Amino acid sequence: MNASTSTQEYIASSAAEVEAALRESLPVNWNMPDKLREAMMYSLEAGGKRLRPTLVLTAAEAVRDDRRAWDAAMPVACAIEMIHTYSLIHDDLPAMDDDDFRRGKPTNHKVFGEGMAILAGDGLLTHAFYAVTQTAQRGVPPETALAIASDLALLAGVSGMVGGQAADLLGEQGLTTIEQLEYIHLRKTSDLILFSVTAGARVGGATPAQLEAVGEFARKLGLAFQVQDDILDLTGDESKLGKPVQSDVQQSKVTYPYLIGLEQSRELVQRLTMEAKQALAKADLARPDRLLAIADYLVSRDH
Amino acid sequence: MNASTSTQEYIASSAAEVEAALRESLPVNWNMPDKLREAMMYSLEAGGKRLRPTLVLTAAEAVRDDRRAWDAAMPVACAIEMIHTYSLIHDDLPAMDDDDFRRGKPTNHKVFGEGMAILAGDGLLTHAFYAVTQTAQRGVPPETALAIASDLALLAGVSGMVGGQAADLLGEQGLTTIEQLEYIHLRKTSDLILFSVTAGARVGGATPAQLEAVGEFARKLGLAFQVQDDILDLTGDESKLGKPVQSDVQQSKVTYPYLIGLEQSRELVQRLTMEAKQALAKADLARPDRLLAIADYLVSRDH
Numbered sequence: 001m002n003a004s005t006s007t008q009e010y011i012a013s014s015a016a017e018v019e020a021a022l023r024e025s026l027p028v029n030w031n032m033p034d035k036l037r038e039a040m041m042y043s044l045e046a047g048g049k050r051l052r053p054t055l056v057l058t059a060a061e062a063v064r065d066d067r068r069a070w071d072a073a074m075p076v077a078c079a080i081e082m083i084h085t086y087s088l089i090h091d092d093l094p095a096m097d098d099d100d101f102r103r104g105k106p107t108n109h110k111v112f113g114e115g116m117a118i119l120a121g122d123g124l125l126t127h128a129f130y131a132v133t134q135t136a137q138r139g140v141p142p143e144t145a146l147a148i149a150s151d152l153a154l155l156a157g158v159s160g161m162v163g164g165q166a167a168d169l170l171g172e173q174g175l176t177t178i179e180q181l182e183y184i185h186l187r188k189t190s191d192l193i194l195f196s197v198t199a200g201a202r203v204g205g206a207t208p209a210q211l212e213a214v215g216e217f218a219r220k221l222g223l224a225f226q227v228q229d230d231i232l233d234l235t236g237d238e239s240k241l242g243k244p245v246q247s248d249v250q251q252s253k254v255t256y257p258y259l260i261g262l263e264q265s266r267e268l269v270q271r272l273t274m275e276a277k278q279a280l281a282k283a284d285l286a287r288p289d290r291l292l293a294i295a296d297y298l299v300s301r302d303h
Numbered sequence: 304m305n306a307s308t309s310t311q312e313y314i315a316s317s318a319a320e321v322e323a324a325l326r327e328s329l330p331v332n333w334n335m336p337d338k339l340r341e342a343m344m345y346s347l348e349a350g351g352k353r354l355r356p357t358l359v360l361t362a363a364e365a366v367r368d369d370r371r372a373w374d375a376a377m378p379v380a381c382a383i384e385m386i387h388t389y390s391l392i393h394d395d396l397p398a399m400d401d402d403d404f405r406r407g408k409p410t411n412h413k414v415f416g417e418g419m420a421i422l423a424g425d426g427l428l429t430h431a432f433y434a435v436t437q438t439a440q441r442g443v444p445p446e447t448a449l450a451i452a453s454d455l456a457l458l459a460g461v462s463g464m465v466g467g468q469a470a471d472l473l474g475e476q477g478l479t480t481i482e483q484l485e486y487i488h489l490r491k492t493s494d495l496i497l498f499s500v501t502a503g504a505r506v507g508g509a510t511p512a513q514l515e516a517v518g519e520f521a522r523k524l525g526l527a528f529q530v531q532d533d534i535l536d537l538t539g540d541e542s543k544l545g546k547p548v549q550s551d552v553q554q555s556k557v558t559y560p561y562l563i564g565l566e567q568s569r570e571l572v573q574r575l576t577m578e579a580k581q582a583l584a585k586a587d588l589a590r591p592d593r594l595l596a597i598a599d600y601l602v603s604r605d606h
Contacts, residue, residue: 030462031486036469040461090425095417114398118421119469122393122428123461129432130456133449142446146436149452153433158343158426159333166339166426169418183334 004300007293014057015050018077025078025131039112039120040127043085046103051298052084052196053077058290059200059214065286072138073203076148079131080196083156086124087165089117096169128152140203148199155191164188178259182223185256189229190222197221197291206283213283217291220276224269225298230255231265236302273299307603310596317360318353321380328381328434342415342423343430346388349406354601355387355499356380361593362503362517368589375441376506379451382434383499386459389427390468392420399472431455443506451502458494467491481562485526488559492532493525500524500594509586516586520594523579527572528601533558534568539605576602 022044026037060073092099092107093114099107109117129149136145154160164187171180197218201211234257256265276295280288325347329340363376395402395410396417402410412420432452439448457463467490474483500521504514537560559568579598583591 026461032461032466033469033473035473036461036466086425090421093418093421095421115396115472116469118393118396118398119465119472122389122424123465123469125425125428126456126460126465129452130460133453133456136446136449142444142449143439146439146445146449146452149432149449150436153429153436157429157433158329158335158339162422162426162429163335163339166336166419166422169422170336170338 004297007297010290011049011051011054011294011297014054018050018053018057018074018081019045021074021078022081025082026127035112035116036119036123039108039116040123042111043089043102043108043120044082044124046085046105048084048103050081051294052080052192055193055196055218055291055294056080056200056203058294059197060204062214062285062287062291063201063204063206063210068139069204072135072140073200075131075134075138076199076203079128079152080192080199082124082128082131083152083161084192086121086128087156087161089121089124091165093117096165125156128156135203144202148202151195151198151202155195160187160191160195164191181256181259185223185226186219189226190219193222193225194218210283210285213279214285214291216279217276217283217295220272220279221295221298224272224276224295227256227265227269227272228298228301230257231262231269232302234262269299307600310593310600313593314352314354314357314597314600317357321353321356321360321377321384322348324377324381325384328385329430338415338419339422339426342411342419343426345414346392346405346411346423347385347427349388349408351387351406353384354597355383355495358496358499358521358594358597359383359503359506361597362500363507365517365588365590365594366504366507366509366513371442372507375438375443376503378434378437378441379502379506382431382455383495383502385427385431385434386455386464387495389424389431390459390464392424392427394468396420399468428459431459438506447505451505454498454501454505458498463490463494463498467494484559484562488526488529489522492529493522496525496528497521513586513588516582517588517594519582520579520586520598523575523582524598524601527575527579527598530559530568530572530575531601531604533560534565534572535605537565572602 023041025044026040054077056077057070057073060069061067063069088102089108091097092102093109100110101107107117108120112120129152132149132152133145135148136142156162164184167180167184168188171184194215197214198211201214206214233255256268260268273295277292280291280295285291326344328347329343357380359380360373360376363372364370366372391405392411394400395405396412403413404410410420411423415423432455435452435455436448438451439445459465461469467487470483470487471491474487497518500517501514504517509517536558559571563571576598580595583594583598588594
C-alpha cells in the first residue's frame, strides 16, 4: 500500500464517520415537514469526498493529538458540509447555473421543485450555525465556539463564499481578469477550506501563531484545489467526476486553463501545494502528517 | 397625546435608530461585489415598522432598565431584521409566492434578477449570525451570545421559520386544518417574535424564570400578530398596507378568517393579547411598560 492509497483510505474512513454524524444531525423528534427533511437529506447524503469536514477533523487532531479533539470537532465538520451542500443546491437552481445533475443524481430542484430546493438550502445554511453552537456541549469553550461561528459567517457570507458566488454570477467570459478570477476562486472555494482548517485548529486549542500558520496553509491549498478542479473539468474522466466534462466551456465560464493555459495551471497547482506545505511547517503542530498527506492527495487526484 | 400615539412614536423612534445601525451593518471596507451590497441594502432599507428589532431592544431594557442594555442589543436587533428581510426576498421569488411588489416597491428579484435575489437572501441570512457574534464586543458574555445564536438557528431554521415556509408552500386551501395553519403561523411569524423578545431579554441578563415568562408573552403575541395580519389582508386599506388587499384570497392561501370566520378571528386576537400581557406580569421585569404598550398597539393597528 503506497502513501496515496493510505491517504485515500484515511479520507474514506473519515467520510464514513462524517456521514454517520450527518444522518443524525437533524434530530428525528423535531417537528418539521417531512418533505423539507427529505429534501435536505437528499443532498446531504448525495456523497462527495467530504473533504471539508475531513479537514476540520484532521486539523483538530493535528493541533491536539487526541481522539477527543476529533470528536469535539464533529459538529463543526457537519456544519461545513451543510454549508457546502446548501451552496450546491442554490448554485444548481435555474436562476444560477441551471444544472440538472450533480454527482450523477438529479439536482435538488429537479426532484423537489424550486421552492423546496430554495428552502432546503436556507434550512441547511441556518442549521450549520446550530451545529457550531453544539460544540459547547462537547467541552469547547464558549468563546471558541463563538469565534468559529463568527469565522463561518465571514468566510461563508458576503465577504466570503456568497460574495464569490455573486461575482461568478456577474462575470462573463472575456470580461473577467485574472485578478477577478482569483477573487472568485478564493471566495467560492478557498474560503470554506480556510474555515475548515482554522475551525478545526480552534477546536484543538491552537495558539494565535498556529492559527496564522494553518491559515496560510489553507489559503494556498484552497486555491490549488480550485485550479485543479478547473483542470479536471477540462481533462477529466466523466465517469470518475460524476458530471459532464467541459461544462465550464459550455457555460462560457472563465477558468484558469482558459486564462493562463493548461500547463501553466498545472505548474500553479504544484507551486501552491509546495507553498502550503512550507507554511504548515511553521505551525509546529503535534501531528501535521495527515494534513500534509491530504495536500499531496489533492494535487494528484483525478476526480 | 394618547397612549397609542405615544407608542407609535416610540416605535418610530426606535425604527430610526435601527435603520441607522442597519446602514452601518455591512462594513464599507469589505471586499464584495457592489451589486450584491446594493441588492441586500435595497431590501434592508425598504422600510417596514422594524417591529422585531424594536422588540429586541425593548426587551433588553425591560429586563435591565439601562441604556447600555439597549445599545448592547443593537447587533441582535439588526440580525433579526436581516433574517426577516431575507425571508421576504426568498418568499417573493417566482418559485415561492411570486410577488412583484413589496411595501409598494418592486421586489428584489424584479430589480436585481432571481440569481442575485437568492444570493442577497443567503448573504443576509449568513450576516445575521455575524451580527449576533458581535454582541460579544459590547459586553455580552460569550455564553449568552452563543445561546442567542443557537436560539436564532432554531427559531429561524427548520424547526422554526424555514419549517413554516415549507409547510406553507406544501399547503393548499381546503387541505389545511386549523392545527396545520397554527403550525404555519407559529413557525413563520411567531417564532421570530419569540426570538426577538427572548434574545433581548438574554442581553438584558434575564434569569431562567424571566426567560420563560417573556417567552410565553412572545408566543401569544406572535400568534395574535399573525391573525391580525390575516384580518388586515381581508379588510385593510391598500394604501396603508403598501400591498394589494385580499392577496391571500387570490393566492388561495388558508387564513384564520377563512377557517374560523372574521369575528372569531378578531376575538382570538383580543384573547391572545390579554393572555400575553398576563404572562408578562409573571416576569417581574424592571420596566415592562413598553412591552405591554407594544402588545396593545399590535392589536389596534390598521396596517
